[in-house]
Structures are given as structure tokens and as C-alpha cells.
Amino acid sequence: MSQSNASSEPLEKPGVFVQTAAIPDIILKLLGARGLRTKERIENYLNPSRTNIELHERMSTLSPVAERILEARSANENVLVYGDYDVDGIAASVVMLDALRTLGIPSNVYLPSRFGEGYGLSIGALERAKSQGYNLIVTVDCGTGSIEEVDAARNLGMDIVVTDHHQPSETLPNALIANPLLDKVWSDHASSVCVNGDPNAYYPCGASVALALAQKLFAVQGLDIAKLADKHLEIVALATVADVMKLVGINRSIVKHGFDQMIDTTNLGLRALFAAYNIDSGSLQTVERMQFTIIPALNACGRMLSARIAFKLLTARDEPDARRLAGEIRSLNSQRRDVQEKVFQEAAREAIGYGDAPA
Numbered sequence: 527m528s529q530s531n532a533s534s535e536p537l538e539k540p541g542v543f544v545q546t547a548a549i550p551d552i553i554l555k556l557l558g559a560r561g562l563r564t565k566e567r568i569e570n571y572l573n574p575s576r577t578n579i580e581l582h583e584r585m586s587t588l589s590p591v592a593e594r595i596l597e598a599r600s601a602n603e604n605v606l607v608y609g610d611y612d613v614d615g616i617a618a619s620v621v622m623l624d625a626l627r628t629l630g631i632p633s634n635v636y637l638p639s640r641f642g643e644g645y646g647l648s649i650g651a652l653e654r655a656k657s658q659g660y661n662l663i664v665t666v667d668c669g670t671g672s673i674e675e676v677d678a679a680r681n682l683g684m685d686i687v688v689t690d691h692h693q694p695s696e697t698l699p700n701a702l703i704a705n706p707l708l709d710k711v712w713s714d715h716a717s718s719v720c721v722n723g724d725p726n727a728y729y730p731c732g733a734s735v736a737l738a739l740a741q742k743l744f745a746v747q748g749l750d751i752a753k754l755a756d757k758h759l760e761i762v763a764l765a766t767v768a769d770v771m772k773l774v775g776i777n778r779s780i781v782k783h784g785f786d787q788m789i790d791t792t793n794l795g796l797r798a799l800f801a802a803y804n805i806d807s808g809s810l811q812t813v814e815r816m817q818f819t820i821i822p823a824l825n826a827c828g829r830m831l832s833a834r835i836a837f838k839l840l841t842a843r844d845e846p847d848a849r850r851l852a853g854e855i856r857s858l859n860s861q862r863r864d865v866q867e868k869v870f871q872e873a874a875r876e877a878i879g880y881g882d883a884p885a
Contacts, residue, residue, distance in 0.1 A: 561722030571778070578779035579755050581730070581738035586711040587704045588742040591687045594702055595664065595743060598631060603661035605633040608647060610667045610732070611640045611828030613768035613821055613836075617761040618666035618689075618736035620840050625740035625754065626664075629747065637833040647675035656682045665689060667732025670708075673699045689735045704739060706730060719775050727772040733765035734780060759784040760791050761840055767813050768821045785811055795839035798848035799823060802856045826859040 549557075549568070562568050582588060598605050605626055609619035619635045626633040636655065638648055646668045652675060655663065662685050669676070669688035676699035679686050688703040698708075706712040706729045716725035730738075737758065741751040755762075763784020771777045788811055791797060800807040803819045827836040835855060842848035 567721065571774075574779035574782050576755075576779065576783050578776050579737075579759065579783060580741065580751065581734060581776065582741035582745055582751065584712050584715055584776075585704060585706060585709045585735075585738055585742075587702075587709045588739055591689065591702050591704045591739060592742045592746055594685070594687050595626070595631070595662070596629075596746065598662045599629060601661075602632070604659050605631050605662045605664055606655050606660040607633060607635045608651070608663050608665045608668065609635060609637045609833075609837075610645065611637055611833035612667075613824045614732045614765040615667040616824065616828075616833055616836050616840065617733035617758075617765035618731075619837060620761060621733060621736045621740055621754070621758045622664060622666050622689075624758070624841075625743055628749075629743060635837065637828075637837060639832070640828050647672040647679075649675055649678045652679045652682060652684065656684055660684060662687070666736045667691070669699065669701070670694045670703065670705055671699075673697060675699075676701050689732070689739050691729060691732050691735050704735060706735065716775070721774075728775040728777070729771075730777060730780075731762075731766045731769040731771050733762045734776070737762050755783075756787075757792070760788045760793060760796060763788075764816060764821060764824075767816055768825070773813075781813065785813070785816075793840065794845055794848040795842045795851065796820075798842070798845070798852035799839065799855065801849070802852040822862070823855050823859040826862040827855060830858045830862050830865075 557563070557568055557571065562571050595605065597603075607619050607622045607626070609615040609622075616637065619637060623633055623635050636651060638644070638646075638651060643651065647663075647665065652663070656679075663679060665672075665686065665688045668690055669686070670690040670692050671694070672688075676686050676688075680700065686699070686701045688699060688701050688705070690703070690705045691707070692705070694705060694708055706716075707726065712729070713725060716728035720728060737754060740754050744751045744754060759780065761784075763781045766773075766777050766780050766784075773781055788796070789808060791807065797807050799820055803823070805811070805815070805819065824836045824839075827833050835851060835858070839848060839851040839855060842851060
């Protein structure tokens, strides 16, 4: 068997060793088809570094957002984290609220209703936030397209900073925005590591952007940023999978190390949900298994009743409460499956009447 001596040398022959383990020919061919043909690229792909999850230096737009949040602390302003009702929005809300409260900032979370409000900022919710004494809104996993809502908040006398990952339009809200698709530092990095594809494939989920902002806040204050990943990387990894992000680059590192961290997770809610689905929390989980168990269960909360239930689970502080919430979520997920099956059967029966017509 041959072995490459230089990290930049193309791996043209099968059987090249990476970290002393031989790579089967078929794997080398698959990696090559993805543009991974050097030892360095293959090592980064198969063994993504945990240092990749230090996201705060990869986005230049985080600095003004962090500065505005720290101004809120100095002015003793009340801050509302405005999230979303899916796994990504819920996870981002958990990360952001924890960071704000750790920094001593009076803060809380608002998760919109899928039924009454839908995705993104709601003027009605902003009006309620104003009446409750909030001065600053920090969006997570939403806000890039909320032009009218941001203007409405400003007219109410509130300020807004946006953290998001969704595709921006030509017109942007009148707010400070941290979005990797609007960030030159991030896009330059994505372009530099992009292999056989679109650099936008390397952009992260909303929870990862929230983690990046939390890391920036901690770094500015001289706090240990590693503690954020130690505490939250599992749910950020679940959010990455739930939002079907490309598992390359930073996303691959987040999922790899986040799933490793699930083995001995300190998150009481995750442990309780694993137990509710008879999943061995002490074993390494696969992306596929999470896609068919834990992720749909968490999503079911926002689809059937309220995303707040999943948020409470992921922030539970005692085991009895976590077990109760996990049981409630499993029940909601069962209801969701029943409704889904009923809707499918109704659609299938109706489709019969269309004969050979195009779908």
C-alpha cells in the first residue's frame, strides 16, 4: 500500500493512509468525486476539527451587533429574544437567552405561533413586547426579510438587531444584521474552502449564528467561549440537521462534535427525550436516527400546540420536569403522525380523481 508524504499531494492511488487507517478504494473514489483529492482535504472531511466551531471570528458583522447588546446591558434595557417555532429557531433561542442571562442582561424569549402569526416577526407581538417594557429585540433564525416589522418596532420606540441565516432580498431591514450571506468575511472563507460546488452550501443554520454571536459577546467580555459549545453544541448540531444544512466545512464539525457530545450530554431535556424514545443516551447517535425520532418530536410542539414546550424541555433544570415535558412531547408527536397520515390518505383519495393529469 502506498502512502502520501505531502498534505498537498493528490491522492491518485487507492489505499492511501489517513491517520494510520487505510481508506478503501470505493471511499477514495467517492471523496474524489466530491473534489476531495488531497490528504489535507480528506483528513479535514473525515476528522473535522473542533476548533472549527469557534465561529465568532468568521463573521465581521457580529461586532456591531454585540456592541449594541452590551450597550443594552449598560443602560439596563430589557432584551427580548425573538425566535421561531422549529428546531433551529428553538435551539437558537436557547443559546441566545442563556448567553444574555449569563452576561447579566434582563432578557426573555418569544416564540411565535405557527397558526396565529406564522414565520418571522409579528407587529402584534412587537406591540405586546413594547407594552411589557422591552427596549431591544434580538432576532434569531428570522428577521432578514422583516422590513415593515422592523420599521414598526422603531416607530414604537424599540431597537432591533437581526441574527439570521436566510437568503436576503435586495431590500434589507433598517437594523444591524448578522447573517453569513451578507458577511464578506464569511463568504470569503466559504469561497476559499468550497470544493466542487456553491460557496453558499457552507452557510450555517440559525442556531449556529446565535452561537457565533454568543461567542463574540463572551470573547469581548473575556469569558471562556468554550463553555458555550460544551453546554449547547448538541442542540446546535440537531438544528443543523433539522434545517438540512450541507454537512461540509463548519457544519460538519458542529454535527460531528455535537453528536459525540450527546453521549454524555448534560442537557436534562435531551436525556429525558432519549429515554422517552428508548434511545440509549450513552451511545453514539446517527443523523438518520435523529431525523426520525428526536427532531420530529421537537418540531411537533410548534406544529401541534406551542414551540414553548420544546424550549422548556431544552432548558429544564430538574429531571422530573424534564420527564414530564418529554412525555408531553412524545404524545404531541404521536398526534402529529396521526394527523399527517389522515391528511395523506385524504389527498391520496382525491388524487385518484385526477386520472392521468399532471400532479
